[in-house]
Amino acid sequence: MGNSWKSFxxxxxxxxxxxxxxxxxxxxxxxxxxxxxxxxxxxx
Amino acid sequence: MTGSHIRRLLAGLGVFxxxxxxxxxxxxxxxxxxxxxxxxxxxxxxxxNWSGGTNDAEIWRAIRKGVQGRVSIPDKKAGQLVQSGGxxxxxxxxxxxxxxxxxxxxAVVVILALFFVVxxxxxIEAGADPAGRTIERFNALxxxxxxxxxxxxxxxxxxxxxxxxGKYFLPALIGKSGFATLTLWGKFAHNYIAWAFMLGIILMFxxxxxDNIPSFADLKWMAVGxxxxxxxxxxxxxxxxxxxxxxxxxxxxxxxxxxxxxxALLFPFEIQVFADTFKMLNAFGASFPTELSTxxxxxxxxxWHGVVAIGMIAIIVGHIYIGSLGMEGAIDAVGNGHVDVNxxxxxxxxxxxxxxxxxxxxxxxxxxE
Numbered sequence: 001m002g003n004s005w006k007s008f009x010x011x012x013x014x015x016x017x018x019x020x021x022x023x024x025x026x027x028x029x030x031x032x033x034x035x036x037x038x039x040x041x042x043x044x
Numbered sequence: 045m046t047g048s049h050i051r052r053l054l055a056g057l058g059v060f061x062x063x064x065x066x067x068x069x070x071x072x073x074x075x076x077x078x079x080x081x082x083x084x085x086x087x088x089x090x091x092x093n094w095s096g097g098t099n100d101a102e103i104w105r106a107i108r109k110g111v112q113g114r115v116s117i118p119d120k121k122a123g124q125l126v127q128s129g130g131x132x133x134x135x136x137x138x139x140x141x142x143x144x145x146x147x148x149x150x151a152v153v154v155i156l157a158l159f160f161v162v163x164x165x166x167x168i169e170a171g172a173d174p175a176g177r178t179i180e181r182f183n184a185l186x187x188x189x190x191x192x193x194x195x196x197x198x199x200x201x202x203x204x205x206x207x208x209x210g211k212y213f214l215p216a217l218i219g220k221s222g223f224a225t226l227t228l229w230g231k232f233a234h235n236y237i238a239w240a241f242m243l244g245i246i247l248m249f250x251x252x253x254x255d256n257i258p259s260f261a262d263l264k265w266m267a268v269g270x271x272x273x274x275x276x277x278x279x280x281x282x283x284x285x286x287x288x289x290x291x292x293x294x295x296x297x298x299x300x301x302x303x304x305x306x307x308a309l310l311f312p313f314e315i316q317v318f319a320d321t322f323k324m325l326n327a328f329g330a331s332f333p334t335e336l337s338t339x340x341x342x343x344x345x346x347x348w349h350g351v352v353a354i355g356m357i358a359i360i361v362g363h364i365y366i367g368s369l370g371m372e373g374a375i376d377a378v379g380n381g382h383v384d385v386n387x388x389x390x391x392x393x394x395x396x397x398x399x400x401x402x403x404x405x406x407x408x409x410x411x412x413e
Contacts, residue, residue, distance in 0.1 A: 004379050004380040005379055005380075007184060007187035007188050007190075007191055007378070007381070008187075008191045008195075008378075008379075010188050010191070011187070011188045011189070011190065011191025011192040011193075011194070011195055012191060012192075012195040014188070014192050014240065015192050015195045015196045015199075015237055015240035015241075015244075016237075016240075018236075018237070018239055018240040018243065019196075019233065019236035019237040019239065019240055020236070022235075022236040022237075022238075022239040022240075023232060023235075023236040026235070026236065026310075038118070039117050039118050039119035039122070040118040040119060
């Protein structure tokens with residue numbers, strides 16, 4: 001039973017890692033404030 | 045008074061009267077000094093001709109009902125001052141959907157609790173194999189995929205339930221500021237871990253679709269309720285029984301639908317799916333609206349996402365129950381990947397036969413040391 005629940009931690013950590021990457025990609029950090037607050041910007 | 049005085053007096057009087065007349069013409073707008081209403085001049089139109097024959101009340105009524113006006117800024121959506129469909133959406137979302145959804149989820153918990161009280165935990169009737177022999181049920185990739193999806197689903201479900209219900213009781217428990225912070229981070233978690241969930245259901249589909257195709261054996265299994273309600277009854281099943289196939293297709297189709305509506309909510313003005321979906325349904329005789337504004341698309345996406353999410357939560361609560369507390373030995377399948385031989389023979393006898401026929405010697409693991 002040495003590897004019991006190892007897959008649980010691997011899967012959960014992978015979910016967290018993917019969500020962090022998604023957050024960085026989707027965040028508005030790479031936008032200028034002019035783009036961010038433009039009325040034509042469709043990002044939430 | 046001399047004649048010249050009289051002449052000057054009369055001239056002054058004439059100029060005065062002319063000035064009065066000119067003013068009266070300006071006021072009445074009529075050379076004949078007519079004081080009938082402006083309708084005589086404008087034929088019923090509001091003077092200035094800025095709104096045709098429509099009066100103010102009608103204009104505001106049209107605005108209230110969602111007329112699309114013209115604006116000069118790039119965001120043309122601002123031309124619609126009031127979107128009254130939003131009232132109907134809010135009434136459904138905070139009314140029927142929340143109330144009925146809440147009862148559905150509560151009912152599932154109550155039914156499972158009653159089932160546990162009446163039936164108890166489903167044990168391995170032959171007992172665990174004395175020699176400790178096991179069969180590999182899920183390999184490392186399969187287990188990883190399960191937990192990638194399951195962990196994501198739990199975060200998505202909790203953060204989503206907070207969006208629907210949190211405001212009714214959490215502020216009293218953790219304060220308004222605490223609730224605001226929790227909901228903000230919950231929104232980020234929901235939006236970003238969704239991508240892990242989507243990857244998980246794609247992997248699940250690729251790994252397990254071939255073992256989840258419905259078959260006639262499933263009908264026989266369902267006819268006896270899978271043996272869930274009768275001790276000693278173990279209908280034959282292959283790798284996945286009908287109940288598990290139901291879970292698989294619920295996760296793939298329900299999760300897929302949540303993913304699509306979720307993507308429409310992540311990119312609300314770029315991904316719009318309902319107009320085309322309604323056009324397709326109308327081909328079968330329905331009469332859904334097919335010209336939808338971006339706001340209407342978003343509202344439909346929110347309603348659909350909420351309804352499907354509640355259904356999925358109800359189904360997965362049942363899955364979590366039977367896979368943990370409800371059935372002895374089941375959790376090992378996704379824990380270390382190996383299930384007891386007797387458990388496998390009782391619940392998936394046809395699958396065990398397939399494995400034994402393929403590789404009789406390799407079908408059974410060395411006993412645990």
